[in-house]
Amino acid sequence: MGNWKTICLAVLCAAISTAYAADLQAPAQVTAGTAFTIPTSGSGDRTFYLVGPSSVVKKSVKLGSEIEIAADQVHAAGRYVAVSCGSEGCSSASFYVVSGSPAKVSFLLHPSRVPVTAHDAINATAFVFDKFHNPVLRPVEVDFRVVPKAGPAFTKSVKAVQGVAWMKMSPTPKEGPVKIIATIGSNEEPRIIRQVASDACNLHIKARRTAKGVEVETDPVKDCRSNSVPDGTVVSFTAVDSNGKSTVDAPVKKGVARTELPITGKAIISVASGVVTGNEIRL
């Protein structure tokens, strides 16, 4: 009979221990960087662990009191496991820390230089984060404000999906720097893209005889939207005379390209830049 009493008491103690062991009441969800407490019940000392995506906390706690979790111990969003261990075993609970309000935007703009005629060539991608750099996964509106060198500024709003908002756009018609600013709340991330002229258009040359031959010069070289092509753009002059065909490449300097061809008699001179050809001159 005495043995039965002992066994019953042992079973009762084990049951109580198990009940206490399972008494870690973590919240279902916490916002990143927010201090909170985990209530406990029972009595005695235990070792408490909190394991998260970027931290591990280990400390001694007393059952019956609340376990205080500091704000900096839960600044990373993700799944956390709280474990409490004593002589009778361990109990655990898990909870999620979610990102806070959108506070930062990380902005990538490609390419850094783009011809004005390149259709849909500008790509803007923005990642939305809270102040602890956790991705904000709920839908948030990101504004892309486009400020060209000439012409009015305009804004495109894009809703972020899973923390990312992106858009593509064609360049504005005029060459020069274009500022694109990704904005979320008061946080702004500006980037600058350099728009350059496209291929030369309506190439035109003029020629005059000199003591050494013929000096050939282009009119100011521009693309079809009247943007000056960048200095260094190569223009090819081709002369066909009684000696045959000869070609000279000359870079654009201060908007025009010029060269001197050693021609004395009759000749036909033509001009080209890339795939674009210009007028012909017969001397």
Next chain:
Amino acid sequence: MKWTLDFWGNARRHAILTVSILIAMVISLAQLFHALPADSLPQVKLNADGIAPRPIEELTGHNVTRAYAYAWRDLAAASESNRADLLNDYFTGFAKDNLAERIADQRRTGVSIRYIDHGHNVKAFFYSPDGGEMQLLDNAQLEIAILDGGKVVHQETVAQTYLVLMTPGADRWYVRSLDPVNK
């Protein structure tokens, strides 16, 4: 006649011995390969059917899958051995910083984390037009054990979703962000 019998008896013994040694070698090699962690890359299945705005090239898909598998292998090894240097090959940015921070805490507290990886179903959903970033959702099947001084204090099997950002480097893709999310 006796010589003949001895000869056939010896030959049979030699044949049995040779076959036994070969069988033993095959079994040992199989066990050795099974035990080597380098050969036990986590299984990663990539589904890029709904990826936008840029389609994924086949080779890129293979490279991303391989890099992600290696990243998880390294994460498991680093978390169990408390060595942040094991994260150098496939992690960068916030993913690396966060994991390195946790491993520093693990070293300080004597805690280690053991992952037994049962595979990853990864869905790639965003690939930027310039090819500079890829976002993925990973449904991972993991057994996680938290150990303090070698003693298991918590063990669980979880199906965990991760939001992953990967970016290309000079010769491989890197995990730049690895965020467990509540789905």
